[in-house]
Amino acid sequence: MRLRAIVRSLFATAAVAALSLTGLAAPAAASGADLPPPGANNWACKPDSAHPEPVVLVNGTLKHMWENWLTLSPKLNRAGYCVFAFNYGTLGTAPIADSAAELRDFVAAVRSATGASKVDIVGHSQGGMMPRYYVKFLGGADKVDDLVGIVPSNHGTANPLALAAGWTFCPACLDQRPDSDLLRRLNSGSETPPGPDYTVITTRYDEVVIPYTSAYLSGPAERVTNVKLQDRCPLDPFMHDQSPKDPVVAQWVLNALGRQGPADPDFQPHCLSL
Structure with missing residues (x-):
């Protein structure tokens, strides 16, 4: 697909993307909702020495695993990783602490x-x-x-629709307000406790996590890398909702997973061509 066509497609879905965080957009069709994305959930898969850690994919609010990871999951599988995905928290609307407990059990x-x-x-x-x-x-x-976050809501979002949805049916949306008790607790002290390496990938065109810089994490360079797509690929048009399908994002993810430490901040991906 040529870049101009990508731009038209992405901007046509901007409003839907903005509402997908808040739950005001219609959920994806039920068909496929319980299916793993291609390349995921082969429970007989055994990691090899070149890819020793299996990859767990965690979708966003009002998303299910099949649609969210339709593009990235098979890429990771073809690269040699054992890939796993799951649905959690009633399309990700449950309180975040409860969803984290589901993640704990799935990782186990x-x-x-x-x-x-x-x-x-x-x-x-x-x-x-x-x-x-x-x-x-x-x-x-x-x-x-x-831990690789693609447009993550690490410091919440000022999107006003999040509050409206939160008071109706989406506790996770309330948890993603910048001043929520959960985020104050999560971000107090160290934002990046020792253990994992942290990579954040965001886009200046994020219309859901507002401002886009709220995705960034603080921490020492040896275990934290913050990436803005347009710093390496100025013409990258991807916004929030479709960012997991961006081929440039996939390159950053593979770079982070394939080396010691977080993604190389000097990594130069192959950018989309005109």
């Missing part, structure tokens, strides 16, 4: 099946922030090697 199942001592986690939106609760409060610090 993956580790048991694969024999791996640690997993890598790649999450989108809430799915990039919520695992930090697992790491910090639920014993995940020594069970996660890499």
